[in-house]
Amino acid sequence: MVAKASVGLRDVARAAGVSTATVSRAINKPDVVSEELRLRIEAVIEHLGWVPDAAARALSTRRSGAVGAVFPTLTHGDFARTATILQHELLAEGFTLLLACSEYDPEQELRQVRKFVERGVDGIVLVGNEHLPELEKLLSRQNVPSINTFVYNRATHGKSIGPDNRKALFDVTNYLIDLGHRRIGVIWQSVANNDRAAERLAGVSDALSARGLSAWPYQIAKELSSIGEARSLLRRMMSTDLPPTAIICGNSYHAVGAELEALAMGLSVPGDVSIVGYDDIEIMSELPVPITTVRVPSDQIGQRAANHILARILGREDDTQFECRTEFVLRASTAPPRS
Known part of the structure; x- marks a missing residue:
């Protein structure tokens, strides 16, 4: 048995009887391998105690495999639902969601985005169109793709995803x-x-x-x-x-x-x-x-934001529809006024 401290990708592949490429696919895109193969590889990884080397992977792909998102708060259901969908869509493509809350403080939002950029995130998801000029300069200077969410108007078409x-x-x-x-x-x-x-x-x-x-x-x-x-x-x-x-x-x-x-x-x-x-x-x-x-179509916002960011990161065609229409839910609390 290989000592855990020296376990690498090749050791996992050898023990599972597959190629290193198959191990990578099972980890990053589990839906493209059979369930039996995925479970076998997971069992070997668990047995050997292997942890993928994110730094090495980043050097080879020039991507960190992480996307940062800064929400004002997670106490509101819409933000929480969007974060959940965003995470689900990113994981399906082998990306991790890093999450932070600004508490409606633009200075705190800037600090959090700066930390994300320092850690090499591949993209940033923000809320609203209004941010400190320093934040926008930072993302532009570092060439980090970003998208604003929960807001849309024609003047910002292509830069924001959400309702009018x-x-x-x-x-x-x-x-x-x-x-x-x-x-x-x-x-x-x-x-x-x-x-x-x-x-x-x-x-x-x-x-x-x-x-x-x-x-x-x-x-x-x-x-x-x-x-x-x-x-x-x-x-x-x-x-x-x-x-x-x-x-x-x-x-x-x-x-x-x-x-x-x-x-x-x-x-x-x-x-x-x-x-x-x-x-x-x-x-x-x-x-x-x-x-x-x-x-508010929060699930749709999360899905489209993820697809847009991934398209920009991976260099594939982007067919995102940026306006997400709200739904007026008519219930019993409204009626004509008494005469």
């Missing part, structure tokens, strides 16, 4: 206006360092302005995913002399909090107030009054 955030909320707002709502309130997260939230809020404003209306009233939550804070803001809005008949919430947590507080106040949803959210987490469809919302 402004259009999604423009359409939602018009839906409420067409139902007859004229007093439409807004509960929103901070738009600081969040161009997606800013674009969606602009979509609400554009739709209201086009119909001669304005938000009534307008509340910005300090916490991104605080159901409790959303409840407090809803109570404040509905305790005024002329409360809104509909409320648009910037994310799923705020929509959940808004409904819970409305029901706790003895209000009818949607009789006294209609509620619309953005994003779609499971609880939104399980509440006493299921919430109308905009569903």
Whole structure:
């Protein structure tokens, strides 16, 4: 038996009775070998205690086999789902996903990207179109392919994959206006360092302005995913002399909090107030009054981002469709206002 400290690729191939190329395929592209062969090679690797030499592989391929991704947070379902799909698609091609969170801090995002680049990643996945100029210069100077996600507009076609955030909320707002709502309130997260939230809020404003209306009233939550804070803001809005008949919430947590507080106040949803959210987490469809919302195609974003980055890394044809359309999910929380 070969000592574990000296085990190499050739030792594994010899013990398994196959070529070194077959061992490499079984490791990097297991779907192209039979299950019986894959299991045999895995058993030999386990027995010999062999660990592939990533540094040697990087020298021979001039690739590290890793892609870095920086998300603002993983507490929101959409980012977590996209990260999962991204990892799945990359693994299928023999690439590893390295993941970090910026916490909506552009300086932290830059530091994380710099660390990824120092470690030789083959590509970078980011969220949003707005980044520090130093970050974009770094990626350009080092010739590291990148893609922005969860955002799309024609001006950045080819550089971003995701929904047209402004259009999604423009359409939602018009839906409420067409139902007859004229007093439409807004509960929103901070738009600081969040161009997606800013674009969606602009979509609400554009739709209201086009119909001669304005938000009534307008509340910005300090916490991104605080159901409790959303409840407090809803109570404040509905305790005024002329409360809104509909409320648009910037994310799923705020929509959940808004409904819970409305029901706790003895209000009818949607009789006294209609509620619309953005994003779609499971609880939104399980509440006493299921919430109308905009569903983000997070799985599709992850899949297309992976395919685009891999095409650029591997030099193959890129047929990526960059715009991922949102889905308007109509549920029981919206209706025409009472006359």
